[in-house]
Amino acid sequence: MKHFLPITRRRFLKITAASSAAGLSSFGILEAQTIAGQGAKPDVKIGYLPITDATPLLIAHANRFYEAEGLNAQQPVLFRSWAQISEAFVAGQVNVVHLLSPIAIWLRYNKKFPAKIVAWNHTNGSAFTGQTGIKSVSELGGKTVAVPFWYSIHNVIVQMLLRDAGLKVNPLTDQPAPDEVKLIVLPPPDMISALANRTIGGFIVAEPFNAAAENLRIGKVLRFTGDVWRDHACCVVLLREEDIQQNRAWAQGVVNAVVKAQQWLGTHRHEAATILSRESGRNYTPHPLAALDRVLTDQEIDSYFQTGAIKHPDWHEQRIGFQPFPFASYTEELIRRLKETTLEGDLTFLRQLDPATVAGDLVDESLIKAILNEIAGASVFGLDSSFTRTETLSL
Secondary structure (H helix, E strand, O other): OOOOOOOOHHHHHHHHHHHHHHOHHHHOHHHHHHHHHOOOOOOEOEEEOOOHHHHHHHHHHHOOHHHHOOOOEOOOEEOOOHHHHHHHHHHOOOOEEEEEHHHHHHHHHOOOOOEEEEEEOOEEOEEEEEEOOOOOHHHHOOOEEEEOOOOOHHHHHHHHHHHHOOOEEOOOOOOOOOOEEEEEEOOHHHHHHHHHOOOOOEEEEEOOHHHHHHHOOOEEEEEEHHHOEOOOEOEEEEEEHHHHHHOHHHHHHHHHHHHHHHHHHOOOHHHHHHHHOHHHOOOOOOOOHHHHHHHHOOOOOOHHHHHOOOOOHHHOOOOEEOOOOOOHHHHHHHHHHHOOOOOOOOOHHHHOOOHHHHHHHHEOOHHHHHHHHHOOOHHHHOOOOOOOOOOOEOO
């Protein structure tokens, strides 16, 4: 399995800025354009983080769904942080990635990188976990909480929860006041050790790190993100716009494979956990089967009704769900929520974004609709045939 060297945020910003000024071909995309022009299909080069959000991309590889679409898929490449995987995508080292939905917005509209969301990779799949002994969000006053990236659904939801608990977000202070919480960015793999040594009071992140903290008895789930924003997207499948335009058959094959993997996951949760586990020897994730199984098979889900981690049992939420359609209503609401969230850097671009315009420009629904029609339509995933919904948020 390939791994890329860590990069600093400064280097990431420098590279993404350069991509706008220098053009795409200088970042390795010229090769893909040449291949597309010759009529050949480029290899599927998957980039992912070791989180359950990546499950459809990895299962499609394990089950050879890409090959069934006439594509050749290389061994997926594991990254440790969102900055690393974003840089690799911009640089052309990988061409199929799952990225946090707010990062997709940031890349296209702040860094002017022409990428398109072609599907959702999953729904829900994250939680807010505190040190053992902490019973509620309000007890995190005066402590530090880790998020995986400023532009993340995690940052949006944790700030909603903190405000609701009467706490202020202060990412600049080293000594937060009793009514403040200091937010920091940590790569997901570093959160467990930080919680264990009590460097942080809690973290909000994708699974299976929350399940791992529970299994290690160092953390307690305070709230599932899908219980705050019903069936929200976290990671989306991102392709370069150029790849979609110049090699549409390739792009359609990628989306087909991911959708068919999600369909397979509907009835093969334990099998998927086994494939992704370190015990399988397939080198997809470093996680034990016990943690992955706890997430994918909804183990002990009823116990969270009593602890308050789930306040809306009538929503019947899965700890992680799989449905691929990228609802416009979610993208629009995400833009509105991001504008209310404390973020790092110059936010001029964000203030200028119109939610409806972004939903129509950032997302390409044509590929996903084509495969859904092929496999009997929206009903396969329990979706409305109109492909519309109303967003539900409740603290």
